[in-house]
Amino acid sequence: MSSGPLLVVLVLACSLLSARCAPNRPHIVFILADDLGWNDVGFTGNSDLQTPNIDTLAYSGRILSHYYAQPTCTPSRAALLTGKYPIRTGMQGYPLSPSEPRALPLDHKTLPEYLKDLGYQTHLVGKWHLGYYDWKFTPLARGFDTHFGYMNGFVGYYDHYMNAKNMSGHDFWRGTQQQKHLKGRYMTDLLTEETERLIEAAAENENPIFLLLSHLAVHSGNPGKDHEYPEDDIKRFSYIKDENRSKYAAMVWNLDKSVGRVVKALAKNDLLDNTLIVVTSDNGAQTRGLYANDGSNYPLRGLKFTMFEGGIRTVAAVWNAQIHGQEYASLTSLFHVTDWLPTLYEAAGGDLTDLSGMDGKSQLTSIANDGENDSQYNLRSEILLNVDERLGLSGIRYKNWKxxxxxxLNGSYEDHFGDYRNELYTYSMADLAKSEVAKDLKTKFPSLPVNNKAHVSEIRRENTIQCDKKDVRSKCNLVEGPCLFNLHLDPCEQENLYSEEQDIAIILQAKLDTYRSQITPQLNTVDDPAGNPKLHNDSWMPWRGGSICRRDQCPRSAATTFFSSKLCFAGVIGIF
Known part of the structure; x- marks a missing residue:
């Protein structure tokens, strides 16, 4: 790249996101779906579902084509909020169970805490799932000014109860106040309405906001009610003959409508010009098995819980006014969930030298790059996928090698699942143009990428994964031994090159050994019977009490009662 285009990119990075270059720090709205599969949005090329709002936002901004998260929800959220691999925090194991006395350790500063240092108001709407056995581990004590949502990994979409391990309890909160009166309301709508309310309030406040909309959608509901959705929405998916897939389509449709409503709220309150929007998922879909939602990662291999591409390579897109409509919509370099903390911190005007011990790297310039030469901005050649020392699982990606x-689970989630190709469905350009996102973007940007059929077709083609390997000499079976893939040639992980590429395998094994030597032992522990909702008015709640006060505002004392903690916090954010 010549010095001229490089200068343009650097200026764009400055105007795009950095508060050090402009007086108006950006609002940040981070929309995190739960268990949304690679094949569950339109812009990846194969889906039989309808996501016109998500797609329109992606085509108009930047698609992160090689974005990686963790295999399950708790480790992914820990990585997102700390900028560190889960092995640094002890959160690399199985996701938190509802009565497990475990949480994200207090000695790790979180993304909302960093942003509060820069003057941001911080809000969590939806799922937490990083521990709550003591109030000091809950969102209001970990950097969020407000929390409207639930503590556990999932709840029922309508009754807001979580049923697990022969126990059942209510789990829906506004701060420290239970929201049982909202029973019967659809969770996707409730979380979206709260997000709209917070955006409207932000328009009246001089401070920027960081808003993490952490959706329940499209995780399965409680056993027996895996798919919950407004009944009227199922009709539009009559072309999907698989009954469970059509129900899941209705759930995804409501997630997509939520994205449209969020963008509309930003436009209505004149905040769209100065907002950075991220849409992504915490991990891949779970087509079958435990907490199956009938999502699809196809043609990627594997499901949630695995380190195959289907479990960890997730959909992701970023939009901002300054990157709207650029010619190159796809960022092809590696991007990891840990990168969000330094990226957003720099976006908010923070000095990266403030950060230490981070595995994440700021991808600010990568996002601003016009795509002419991604390699100049590729800050990552390596991603630790995970090390689970208890289960004996490990994985790493290095350049094109994995x-x-x-x-x-003896390989039960490690095949190719969810081939829902549908001859009755045709991708609709008209639906993109009619989407809520298109309507609101058009008020600010007369030229919309979704009105350019050639542009949309090219971006979909770039993000459509083809699995062409037919003559495979050695298939991967992790039950029998390690696997090595060249993802550039084999993105669907069909051919195991471990035996014939021993030099590469030895290098990657050595890298994993280095990470193993740095492990903080995982914190997973046995359930505490005292956490049973029957002991707490049929509610999942911090059963060991403690204080909700933040570290910099109230002293932490084991003797602090729940009542006194409420009094202390009342003066901080005026909840009571």
Missing amino acids: YLNGSY
């Missing part, structure tokens, strides 16, 4: 060792 190494995996150890099998989860």
